[in-house]
Amino acid sequence: VQKNHPTTGILTNGAKMLRDVSVGFEQTDSLTLYLRQPDFSTAAALSEAINRKYLGLATALDAATVKVRIPRQYRDTATVPQFIRTIEQIQFIPDAPAKIVFNERTGTIVIGANVRISAVAISHGNISINIKNIEAISQPLPFSRTGETARVQDQKTTVKEEKVPLFRVPSTTTVADLVRVMNALGITPRDMMIIFHALRESGALHAELESM
The missing domain is CATH 3.30.70 (Alpha-Beta Plaits)
Known part of the structure; x- marks a missing residue:
């Protein structure tokens, strides 16, 4: 069982320059x-x-x-x-777009300073599946002339969903506030990607999501 398996690919030699682009200022002002x-x-x-x-x-x-x-x-x-x-050499301050960039291969997330989210409640629960093999002894019924004592294995499967509190996030939350909430939830980077997608679908995330 593998959790959050990323499906990604890299295009090698996707483009080739066939001719150099000339740069000249003789015919232009x-x-x-x-x-x-x-x-x-x-x-x-x-x-x-x-x-x-x-x-x-x-x-x-x-x-x-x-x-x-x-x-x-x-x-x-x-x-x-x-x-x-x-x-x-002229210096100026470029506009910083509200963007969240993540790499599914490495689990790296970069959140821009201008990322904002509207008032929203976030709940995140992890579901764990536990399969356990239990050894037992099978014995025949009393006074039975058939059957024999044997060692058997019984498989027990349990599904557990951890109870995680619902966090209320105020409107116009900054990236620092958002990170604090994520850390309070104990969310891993890969789970953060899922939450950011859900926030965007709900209209609460005012930022662009970009996957590397």
């Missing part, structure tokens, strides 16, 4: 920055940070794209890479 994780707030924060250093050069086109005009002095002196270096 702008560069485009693509966010690996599209987010409107992050794109807006990046363009605002660039505009604080270079007034009016950056524009957030959508959740994943920020267009930056290359100043003429860099294009005329063929020093565009130096301009890109200054852009790369």
